[in-house]
Amino acid sequence: MKLTPSRWGIKAGLLGLMALPELAAATDFNGAQLSVVWGIPFAGILLSIALAPLLLPHFWHHHFGKVAAAWSLAFLLPFAAVFGVSAAGGSLVHALLAEYIPFILLLTALFTVSGGIYIRGNLHGSPSMNASILAVGAVLASFMGTTGASMLLIRPLIRANDNRKHVAHVVVFFIFIVSNAGGSLTPLGDPPLFLGFLKGVDFFWTVKHIFPETLFLIGALLAIFYALDSWFFHRREELLPVDLTPDSHQIGFDGRINFALLGGVVALVLMSGIWKSPVSFNIAGTEVGLPGLLRDAGLVVITLMSLKLTPAKVHDDNQFGWGPMIEVAKLFAGIFLTIIPVIAMLKAGVNGPFGSVVSAVTKSDGSPDVMMYFWITGLLSSFLDNAPTYLVFFNTAGGDPQVLMTALAPTLAAISAGAVFMGANTYIGNAPNLMVKAIAEERGVKMPSFFGYLFWSSTVLIPLFILMTFIWFRS
Template sequence: MAALPALAQAAELDGASLALWWAVPFAGLLLSIALMPLLLPSIWHHHFGKITAAWALAFLVPLVLMHGAGAAAVSFAHALLAEYLPFVILLTALYVVAGGIYIRGSLTGTPLLNTAILALGAVLASFMGTTGASMLLIRPLIRANAHRSKVVHIVVFFIFIVSNAGGSLTPLGDPPLFLGFLKGVDFSWTLLHIWPQALFLIGALLALFFVLDCWMARGDSAVVAQPPQAAREPLGFDGKLNFALLGAVVGLVLLSGMWKSAVAFDILGTEVGLPGLVRDIGLIGVALLSLALTPKQVHADNQFGWGPMQEVAKLFAGIFLTIIPVIAMLKAGVDGPFGAIVRAVTNPDGTPNTAMYFWATGALSSFLDNAPTYLVFFNTAGGDPAVLMTALAPTLVAISAGAVFMGANSYIGNAPNLMVKAIAEDRGVRMPSFFGYMLWSTAILIPLFVVMTYIWFI
């Protein structure tokens, strides 16, 4: 075992020496996610796991042949243990616990109620995570609008607001901010420094949504068909135990960030710390408790199923593997194939270009995983949390805002996006294709980001 760290160091990918073609499997997987549901829907829906595995092998096999089994083992172990498993365990726990809470009551999806649910989700997202808030509210929101014939815009704005922008105020909200917390950024720093940008973006999106939903309701003849008054059910919750389990999830995540321990296990060069191990085992325990203690009727009422979680788990397994060379090339800085991107965020006098940090972090977070993208630019800006929280606070705001806000630009920018899409489609909502969704995000989000740039980042 003593030789494993040396093996890891020797086998670690040097991004500066990698050719751009190493990014082909990642690009191929993204294009598959984007195009195959549109062009070959039957093949994709039945075989997306196999297609994802094929792209992962398209990276791993050349890695073994050209860099040796050691590099492949180390890269696979790091992606699995340091990134994928903690990521998917947390998502699964939130998915299971939130899926065990049934919000009952005869909710009628009027523009005012829909806007109120989105606003509530935006608040909850920073304290129970964008995944937890999304899984808690997307089902009752779709159910409340079951009598509406036009609901796509409701789910799209839900992704914008609840699954992304709402998670910008605390490290619990979104993985990039949690990574910053682990690197030494104060827990309250994001709340104190990003609230103006979050308030502007969420407020603007809620106002736009209300106007659009009013317009859609006017032209929607089905909106007239209200549920009978006699059949109306008062608002309430089933599966209340899961609120306590949700608190346990939040506590375990906080504990892993605040608890410092010298105990660590080296597995093929990947250090697995005791706090992270306790967190992940605890989250698995919470999920199992929820499944065991939640009444079956609650899951039936929620139409709870594993399909959305399986889709996210399979797709992100491929993403976390094929993204390895892309992140390595970005980490190589100005010496790597993506050196132009790194140079673009620095002014001629060596000071950070705050606007470029916002857009570069955001653009890459739209298609890469926003957590490692955050870390790349966090380190590009110096990587010292004490400096970034003070002298370079505008730069850290730009990195944080770009990573969280622009995760809404595509379905793969943030994991809850795909989960919400899968749940909506499972409920019969015909969601836009990959590029169709990007038409929405380009038309609505990009102009708001431009305005934010002129107000805060120039």
């Protein structure tokens, strides 16, 4: 999501591919032709993200972008050799134009605008205050996106707790609640739901059908957090001798112009989903619609306006920097590319290498298995990008939004809940997870490793998901 001349150069170069008509026929391929060996680069980048910061921290800090690029080439070069340059080039263009660039531009806009809002004053990080911030973030997430809410609140939350010895658990629960579960009620909250909205699911469908599940999950997580944070808070050695943030009785907001710009981001996203224009451009086999182009151009304008209009002092007070955004942009570039064959194999359904996975969501009588839709969508969303995973199982369940919203409403609810809720299971399950981790580490918080975080989610989230299964997602 980093806006640099090189990024613009890449995009301009891709536009030049319009002159290569031979790529147009190669943007899609049959995943049934592939073997699971093609998933090795994707598994490799996941293992790199999990293990390299733990085993080779200095190397990873300086070279994570090169590692992501190496795994991308480990997929693209053999794929081009086996299936041809046209297939490889078309798949690359599709991943960039249809998925990665819109994804990164939206994240950049939300990161920049939220980073231009400074919550003034010193909020003392007591259990009650921390739980209140998490609850507010959960509400905001469905209206300004999990990324927007996360970027707005993570800095003041860390600042409020800068006089405490144990802060990592606060950030972990922030990821659980604000960066994931809170975004489950509207298409603005999380990318999977936005994809459903684009496919024809009503804007308020999810709030009507998974509100009890969301309320239970967030309520349970807040209760667990309050009990855990209270235990830490009342330990004798918990508070440091000096609060690093001076007290101020004037609580308020600086950089308020960014609230209007945030409204502009929301309006652009809604516009691109509601406005149906017949105008589109075929770029090397990838259809790019006019609404999407205008949305992306508008997001660039809003990002630049935020950088121009936000006072430098606000960015200084927020300790605003591009490090977290650069990390997410580079790592997700590798993820979006290496995931291409994995998603294709899933899309191949029962005829593909992952046919057993697709078959597992269907009962012997042909009806959908709601419980399996919840768990398989969720577990795959924990490690794959949750937006295409949602789309795969949306189509596996028939793909007709009117049927899914009515006769198969429990199935669509299970897919939606699994994709959004279980994105919290790993750092890579949802983009804000990695961004929050990076910001916390920049500010001196010693965050759990990939597997350490997985232990937290397995201990806290999985039991709650099992309980939810018996209440709402039994077949």
